[in-house]
Amino acid sequence: MLLDLVDHKESINRLLARYGVKFGIYKNYVFHEQLFPFDPIPRVITQKEFDYLNRGLSQRVQALNCFLTDVYSERKIVKDGVIPADFIYSSKGYLPQCEGITPPKKIYSHISGIDLVQGRDGDWYILEDNLRIPSGASYPMIARDLTRQAAPEAFTRRHVLDNRNYASMLRQTMDYVNTGGINVVLTPGRYNAAFFEHSYLAERSGAVLCMPQDLAVEDNKLYYRSYEGRKMQVGAVYRRISDEYLDPLCFLPESLIGVPGLMNVYASGNVAVINAPGNGVADDKGIYYFVPHMIRYYLGEEAILKNAPTYLAFYEKDRSFILEHLNRLVVKDVSEAGGYGVVFGSNLSAGEFQKLADAIKAEPRRFIAQEVIDFVDLMIVDGNKQVPRKADLRAFVLAGEETRVWPSGLTRFSRNPDSFVVNSSQGGGFKDTWVLSH
Amino acid sequence: MKVLQVQYEMRLTFDAPVTDHYFQFRCLPMEDDAQTVETIQVAVEPACAVHERIDGFGNRMFYGEILEPHDSLCVRMDARVRVERNSNRCSLEKCRMRPVSIETPSTGIAGNLEPESEPVCSDTAEIAQYPLADSPAGEVPWIVYAYPSELTRPDKEMKEWLDDIRKDYDSTCGFLEYLMHRLYQKLSYVQGQTHVGTTAAEAFALSGGVCQDYAHVFAAMCRMAGFPARYVAGMAVGEGATHAWTEVWQDGAWAAYDPTHDCMADDRYIKLSHGRDFIDCSVDRGSFFGAGGQEQTVYVKVAETSTLPDMP
Amino acid sequence: MGIISLERADHLYWIGRYTERVFTTLVTFFDFYDQMIDMDLNAYQDYCKMVAIPDIYGDSGTFSKRYLFDKYDPNSVYSNLERAYDNAIVVRDEISSYTLAYIQLALDHLQAASGSAAPHYDLQQVIDDLHAFWGCVDDRIDDEEARNIMKCGKYLERLDLYIRLGYPDRDIERGYSKFVNRLDKVHLKYHEECRGKLDEIIGFGRVKEHRDEAVAAVWNFF
Numbered sequence: 001m002l003l004d005l006v007d008h009k010e011s012i013n014r015l016l017a018r019y020g021v022k023f024g025i026y027k028n029y030v031f032h033e034q035l036f037p038f039d040p041i042p043r044v045i046t047q048k049e050f051d052y053l054n055r056g057l058s059q060r061v062q063a064l065n066c067f068l069t070d071v072y073s074e075r076k077i078v079k080d081g082v083i084p085a086d087f088i089y090s091s092k093g094y095l096p097q098c099e100g101i102t103p104p105k106k107i108y109s110h111i112s113g114i115d116l117v118q119g120r121d122g123d124w125y126i127l128e129d130n131l132r133i134p135s136g137a138s139y140p141m142i143a144r145d146l147t148r149q150a151a152p153e154a155f156t157r158r159h160v161l162d163n164r165n166y167a168s169m170l171r172q173t174m175d176y177v178n179t180g181g182i183n184v185v186l187t188p189g190r191y192n193a194a195f196f197e198h199s200y201l202a203e204r205s206g207a208v209l210c211m212p213q214d215l216a217v218e219d220n221k222l223y224y225r226s227y228e229g230r231k232m233q234v235g236a237v238y239r240r241i242s243d244e245y246l247d248p249l250c251f252l253p254e255s256l257i258g259v260p261g262l263m264n265v266y267a268s269g270n271v272a273v274i275n276a277p278g279n280g281v282a283d284d285k286g287i288y289y290f291v292p293h294m295i296r297y298y299l300g301e302e303a304i305l306k307n308a309p310t311y312l313a314f315y316e317k318d319r320s321f322i323l324e325h326l327n328r329l330v331v332k333d334v335s336e337a338g339g340y341g342v343v344f345g346s347n348l349s350a351g352e353f354q355k356l357a358d359a360i361k362a363e364p365r366r367f368i369a370q371e372v373i374d375f376v377d378l379m380i381v382d383g384n385k386q387v388p389r390k391a392d393l394r395a396f397v398l399a400g401e402e403t404r405v406w407p408s409g410l411t412r413f414s415r416n417p418d419s420f421v422v423n424s425s426q427g428g429g430f431k432d433t434w435v436l437s438h
Numbered sequence: 439m440k441v442l443q444v445q446y447e448m449r450l451t452f453d454a455p456v457t458d459h460y461f462q463f464r465c466l467p468m469e470d471d472a473q474t475v476e477t478i479q480v481a482v483e484p485a486c487a488v489h490e491r492i493d494g495f496g497n498r499m500f501y502g503e504i505l506e507p508h509d510s511l512c513v514r515m516d517a518r519v520r521v522e523r524n525s526n527r528c529s530l531e532k533c534r535m536r537p538v539s540i541e542t543p544s545t546g547i548a549g550n551l552e553p554e555s556e557p558v559c560s561d562t563a564e565i566a567q568y569p570l571a572d573s574p575a576g577e578v579p580w581i582v583y584a585y586p587s588e589l590t591r592p593d594k595e596m597k598e599w600l601d602d603i604r605k606d607y608d609s610t611c612g613f614l615e616y617l618m619h620r621l622y623q624k625l626s627y628v629q630g631q632t633h634v635g636t637t638a639a640e641a642f643a644l645s646g647g648v649c650q651d652y653a654h655v656f657a658a659m660c661r662m663a664g665f666p667a668r669y670v671a672g673m674a675v676g677e678g679a680t681h682a683w684t685e686v687w688q689d690g691a692w693a694a695y696d697p698t699h700d701c702m703a704d705d706r707y708i709k710l711s712h713g714r715d716f717i718d719c720s721v722d723r724g725s726f727f728g729a730g731g732q733e734q735t736v737y738v739k740v741a742e743t744s745t746l747p748d749m750p
Numbered sequence: 751m752g753i754i755s756l757e758r759a760d761h762l763y764w765i766g767r768y769t770e771r772v773f774t775t776l777v778t779f780f781d782f783y784d785q786m787i788d789m790d791l792n793a794y795q796d797y798c799k800m801v802a803i804p805d806i807y808g809d810s811g812t813f814s815k816r817y818l819f820d821k822y823d824p825n826s827v828y829s830n831l832e833r834a835y836d837n838a839i840v841v842r843d844e845i846s847s848y849t850l851a852y853i854q855l856a857l858d859h860l861q862a863a864s865g866s867a868a869p870h871y872d873l874q875q876v877i878d879d880l881h882a883f884w885g886c887v888d889d890r891i892d893d894e895e896a897r898n899i900m901k902c903g904k905y906l907e908r909l910d911l912y913i914r915l916g917y918p919d920r921d922i923e924r925g926y927s928k929f930v931n932r933l934d935k936v937h938l939k940y941h942e943e944c945r946g947k948l949d950e951i952i953g954f955g956r957v958k959e960h961r962d963e964a965v966a967a968v969w970n971f972f
Contacts, residue, residue, distance in 0.1 A: 019847055020839070020854045078581075085581045096582050096718070099494035142847075190840055199842035209843045214755035217460065217503060220489045227759035228937035249462050249501070249723050260460040260725045264501050267491055 005040040006381055008151040012040055015146040021139065023424050024193040031191045037429030038143055039380040043393065043411040050435045053116075053124065053395065054405045056305030059295060061112045061397040064131060064282050066298035068108035071281055072098050082297050083290045086314070086365060091287070092335060093132075093280020095243060097250050101267045104177040108276040111173065111238075112397040113137075113410075116305070117375040125308045125373050127392060128288060131279040133240050136410035137396050138197040140432045141166050141204070144408070147432065159437040163408030167204035169398050174207065174236045176400035177272035181235030183207040184224060186215070188241045188257050193425070198240050207238060217261035222271045236272040237262075243277045285334040285368050286312065309371040313364035322369040323357055329369040331356060342421065344372065372420075378431070380413055389413045390420050393433060407435040439522040440705040441476070444673065445739040446515040446680075448722055455507035456728030462501040463722050464493070464671070464711040467519045473709060478517040484508050497711035497719055513722070518743065521705040523694065583666040583687065587714035590658040590669075593639040599624070600662050614660065614686055614695065621656055622700035634716060649698040650716055653682040656697040657715070660686045668712045670694065671719050675706040675740045680721055685712060708740055752893060758844070759899050759938065761837040763972075765845075766903025768834035769853070772827055773880045774911045775801075779818070779827075780870050786810045800914050818873070819864035828864075831857055831876075846890045852883035898935045905929035910968045919955045926952045944971045 005012075022033040045053070070077050071088055078085050088094055113134025115127040144163050148155055174183040185207045187198040202209035208224060215234065216225050223231040239246065245255045250263035265271050281287065289310050292303040311318040311329070322329060326345040333341030343356060360367050377388030391413035396406040411431040412422035422428040446465045467475050480500070482488055488502040504511065586592060592600075603620050607613055625646050632640070632647035638658040641651035653669050660667035666687040674681045674696075683696040683703050694703035703709075713719035721736075754762070778797075785793040794813040798805040803825040807813035820826045835853045842850055856879035863872035884904075891897050905928045912922045926948060933940070947967040951960045 017858060018851045018855055020850070085584075089582045090585045094582075095494075096714070097494040100492065101494070185843075190836060195839070199839055200847065203843040203847055207843070209840065210755065211757055211840075214757050216458065216505075218505065219487050224753060225755055226753045227756040230753060232753045248725055249460060253717070253723065260458075261462075261501065261503065264462070264489065264491065268489070 002041050002154070004154045005042070005147065005151055006386075008147075008154075009040045009381060011150040012143075012147055013038065015150055016143070019142060019146065020196065021142055022196050024191065024195060025425060026193075033196075036139060036424060037415065038139075039413065039429055039431045040147070041379055041381060041386070042432040042434045043378055043391065043409075044434045044436065047436050047438050050405075050407060052304070056124070056303070057114055057395050057397050057405045058403045059299065059301060059304055060114065060126070060129070060291060061109060061399055061403050063291065063295040063298050064112070064129060065106075065108055065399060065403075067294050068131075068276070068279060068282050069106055070298075072101065072108075072278060077294070077297055080297070082293050083287070084314070087284070087286045087290065088281055090365065091281050091284045093278070093282070093284050095251075095278040095280070097263065098276070098278035102269070103266075103276045104179055104269065104272040107177060107399050108279055109282070110177065110274045110276075110399050111137075111170070112275075112399070113394045114397060115392055115394050117373060117392045120374050120376055123306065125306050125375075126288075126291075127308060128285065129283040129291070130394075131275060131283040132242065133275065134394065134396070135194040135197050135240075136394050136412075136430075137166050137170075137406065138200045138204075139430050140408050140410055142200060143430070143432045158434075160434045161407040161437050163406065163433075163435075166396070166406055166408070167201070167206075169404075169406060170201060170238075171205045171207070173398045173400040174205070174238060174272075174274060177274065178235035179269065179271055181222075181233035181271075182224060183236045183238065184210045184215070184234050186210055186212065186237050186239040186241055186259075188212070188245070192240070194240065201238075212241070212257050212259050215259045215262075217259065217265055220265055220268055220270055222259070222262065222265045234271060236274060238274045243280065246273075246277060285332050286314070286365070289368060308373050311369045313360050313367040313369065318369075319360065319364055322360060322367075326353065326357060326369075328372065330372050331360070331367055331369045334366055334368060344420075346372075378411070378413060380415075380429070380431075387417070389415065389417065390422065391431070392422050409433040439520065441518060441520050441743045442675065442706070442708060443739075443741045443743050444515070444517045444519055444708050445737070446513075446673065446721075447737045448511075448513045448734065449737075450511045450724075450732060450734050452509045452726075452728060452732050453730030454728060455509050456726040456730075456732075457505060457507050459504045459508065459511065459724065459726035460501070461503070461511060461513075461722065461724040462499055463513055464497050464499045464719055465513065465515050465721050466498045466500070466710065467517055468497070468709045468711065470709075472521060472523040474520040474522075476518040476520055478515070480516075481512075481514045483510075483512045493719075495711070495713045495718055497713070499711075511724075519708055521708065523703070523705055523707070581666065583668045583714060584661060585714075586658065586661060588637075588717060589635070589715035590638045590654050590661070592658045592662055593642075596639060596642050596655075596658060597662065599642075600659055604663075613663070614665065614688065614693070617659055617663065618656060618695050618697050619700055621652070621659065621697055625652060625655065625697075627652075627698065634720075638715075649682040652697040653684045654715055656684045656695060657686075660684065668692075669715045669719065670703075670709055670712045671716070671721055672703075672707055672709040672711075673738050673740050674703075674708070675742060677737075677739045679736055680710070680738055681707070682716070683707070706740070706742070752895070754893070754896060754899070758841055761841050762844070762896055762899040763903040763938070764837040765834055765841070766900040766905075767907040768830050768837065769880055769883060770904040770907040771911070772831045772834065772856070773877065774908055775827055775830070776873055776877055778911070778915055780873075783814065783870060786814070800916070801911070802914070814869065815864070818869060819860065828857075828860055831860060841896075844891065844893065844896050845887065849883060849886035849890050852879045852886060855879045856883070895936060898932045899938065901932040902929065902936060902938060905932060906968060906971060910965070913957060913961060913964050913968065916958075916961075919952075919957055922957055923952055923955070938972060940972050941970055944968070 016038055021036055023036050024031055024033045077083050109131040113130035116124050117127055118124050141164055185198055185202040189211055199209055214224055216223055222234040224234050225231050244251045245257050247258045247262040248255045249260050266273050289312050292307060295301055295303045311322050313319045313322055329345050331343045378391040379386045380389050391411050394410040411433045412428050414422045414428055467473055469475055484504055486502045486504050488500050490500045493499050603617055607616050628646040629648055631644055632651050636651060638654040641647040642655050657667040657669055668685050670683050670685050672681055685692040685694050696703045711719035782793045782797050791810050794810050795805055807816055816823050818827050821828055835857060838850050838853050856876045859875040863869060866872040909925045909929055912925050944967040951957055951964045957964055
């Protein structure tokens with residue numbers, strides 16, 4: 001199956017190189033860009049399966065948006081004792097500066113990247129939610145475009161839903177919350193790991209790619225300033241700069257890359273910021289545990305998609321369970337991201353094992369532990385053979401007038417046969433994700 | 439009850455003209471159950487449009503920008519405020535928002551309290567609900583003040599010191615009072631050895647600093663001892679600079695402690711803003727584009743205009 | 751969208767300059783390379799002087815390799831092409847991925863030619879890529895102002911190299927009029943006195959006599 005694509009591996013790779021499909025990485029503080037390794041065999045999801053994922057993921061993101069609205073206004077979920085205050089107010093991602101601000105159309109997470117895996121039992125499990133600035137949609141989008149050029153016949157009879165509509169979905173998402181003015185993609189600059197994506201999404205969605213110095217606040221509105229002194233109002237900022245660097249007047253005073261006064265304009269309702277500042281409180285690895293509770297609390301429904309079985313060291317009962325079964329669990333430090341701070345108990349030496357156990361006892365709030373999910377392997381091309389490798393799926397959920405899942409996604413795989421870690425920063429590659437139209 | 443005449447003036451001068459100057463001030467007296475602003479005037483020079491909003495912590499702030507080249511910025515606030523901090527307890531502030539007229543030279547002298555610019559949020563009912571001000575008496579307030587912040591994260595030395603204080607405590611006075619008293623003995627008021635970014639742990643290690651450091655260390659200690667505490671920026675009767683102290687959530691209300699003077703903050707104190715620490719509620723913040731040096735002077739004066747005997 | 755920020759105008763201008771630097775350098779380089787095959791082994795020394803780069807090369811063989819391909823030599827053709835790419839990728843939405851790809855291709859072809867025994871032949875591909883790039887600029891960039899800013903950079907760079915490398919007056923004159931033609935269509939701020947100087951020197955065909963002054967006027971133009 002799909003051998004026609006494997007045969008075209010070379011030409012697809014040539015096209016990917018031509019279009020500079022790269023990601024950046026810092027090695028010893030020096031910025032390098034490298035091609036993102038692409039595997040031509042796509043992950044294929046049937047229409048029926050996608051319908052199921054679509055329902056589950058939309059439900060999840062709706063609940064997360066309700067949660068964010070609640071956290072920054074009435075805090076009912078804390079008052080009702082569903083989530084301990086500790087998990088919200090001691091989270092690094094919680095920004096009290098955002099209290100009382102109502103984002104346009106009350107949407108906090110416009111673009112959510114939800115990571116899931118499929119277990120050997122066929123069930124899907126959510127691994128984590130990324131509600132700040134999830135990246136990756138551009139890769140399957142351009143890979144599809146180029147694969148169709150290199151191997152058109154592979155698509156003739158397979159009924160694959162076109163995923164290049166991400167550009168228009170993104171545009172609609174921006175337009176929906178736009179408060180009047182142009183859409184811009186705000187990038188910290190050329191030397192960012194995801195710069196390819198910033199520039200590509202700007203081009204495809206028709207937004208203007210800009211750096212912080214292109215924008216300026218004037219009279220409580222945000223403007224894009226032209227080189228000869230004209231200005232144009234900005235109604236929506238799809239920012240790819242993290243919260244703490246957005247505005248030196250509101251967050252880190254020493255930040256040099258932000259737009260001074262942006263948060264005031266946003267708080268006054270005069271510009272939409274995508275995603276909303278402060279979302280980090282909802283994609284914290286500790287909060288993850290509570291998402292099924294949120295779905296029940298806000299939507300009155302049971303979660304359609306399962307979390308991986310998770311234990312919170314914060315709860316004493318869970319903690320003793322974790323310490324007892326440490327050798328079979330994967331432990332995650334809630335403050336780390338990008339595949340860092342993830343430890344498999346089974347891989348530890350006796351010394352490391354004890355150190356981890358001590359750390360959990362000393363700072364239980366910092367750790368969660370999960371059962372290791374035996375997820376299905378996907379085949380990848382390795383030289384002339386095909387070999388199985390671990391892979392996950394980052395699904396993109398866009399919230400605008402309605403919440404919907406992009407019929408594709410970024411499938412990332414580990415190139416190392418013994419590893420579960422699929423992050424590009426750790427050497428992983430990517431595949432296209434096909435959703436069939438019937 | 440006291441009526442205080444309050445003056446705040448900040449002057450920033452530059453060696454060479456600067457442009458793209460953004461500023462943000464939290465220098466207006468807070469309006470809560472303890473403080474009633476009777477009159478207020480604010481002037482910003484050079485002339486520019488100014489906007490107001492309530493920040494995430496419930497503080498009033500105003501902000502604006504001067505894009506053209508200029509070599510100074512002056513902000514002046516004059517107010518008469520009635521203060522009634524009942525038995526050293528300030529209760530719940532309601533975060534009332536009253537538009538204040540900002541006077542700039544081009545508009546001449548503005549009348550008192552006549553709204554010239556629209557308040558940012560016109561729906562006052564909505565404002566009263568949100569920020570953080572507080573939950574009903576008796577309930578634990580917005581719990582963010584229970585956790586360490588950037589500048590108030592305690593270290594091992596602070597923890598050990600607090601443990602010793604707990605052992606020494608003999609219940610003859612309230613614990614927080616005792617804690618404040620011991621801290622006062624431990625720290626000495628020294629100018630110049632700390633700066634605005636000094637953490638509580640650093641100031642504690644140096645055994646001294648200025649009011650900001652006292653307020654940070656005391657807030658950190660209170661939080662470790664299980665009392666939510668917040669940093670307060672304000673002014674006190676006298677002449678000179680702004681002041682800082684600490685409010686602690688105790689028995690269902692905020693109590694105001696001034697650890698720098700080892701006493702409770704009373705009716706001679708004017709509160710401007712509060713937050714987890716200094717960074718959250720700095721009185722002035724800004725950024726500009728320019729190459730030369732800058733000099734900043736702040737002048738504060740608070741005087742009693744009348745004192746009425748307490749009613750029985 | 752018809753509005754170009756200062757930052758973006760700068761990038762557009764420098765795309766023009768760097769791509770043209772690579773293009774004209776390669777074309778001229780082949781003349782010197784031709785001499786170095788069997789006539790004047792040290793011709794490269796004159797070349798370095800003319801374009802005012804330090805002669806760090808030592809011999810013609812090293813020069814041919816490093817000047818063309820060395821990523822760590824800031825004056826190499828490769829480094830200049832990389833700078834063109836760095837400026838172009840940040841305005842991808844303006845110039846389109848399709849156009850940008852030709853700079854990527856030029857980089858890849860340049861890299862593939864390193865170590866070649868016949869660089870003149872292999873580098874023709876890079877020149878072709880740059881021609882295609884400028885063809886795309888005309889066809890694919892909707893915003894006329896953006897195109898004109900790029901061309902201001904392109905023709906100013908060309909003028910600079912022509913003057914430095916001693917091109918005939920006729921070529922210089924043509925290059926200058928192309929530059930001025932674009933300059934008058936955009937809103938870039940420039941130094942009037944430099945323009946006056948160039949009008950005078952080039953208009954009266956006195957570039958040979960006033961080479962240094964002309965180079966300085968170009969250098970200080972913006």
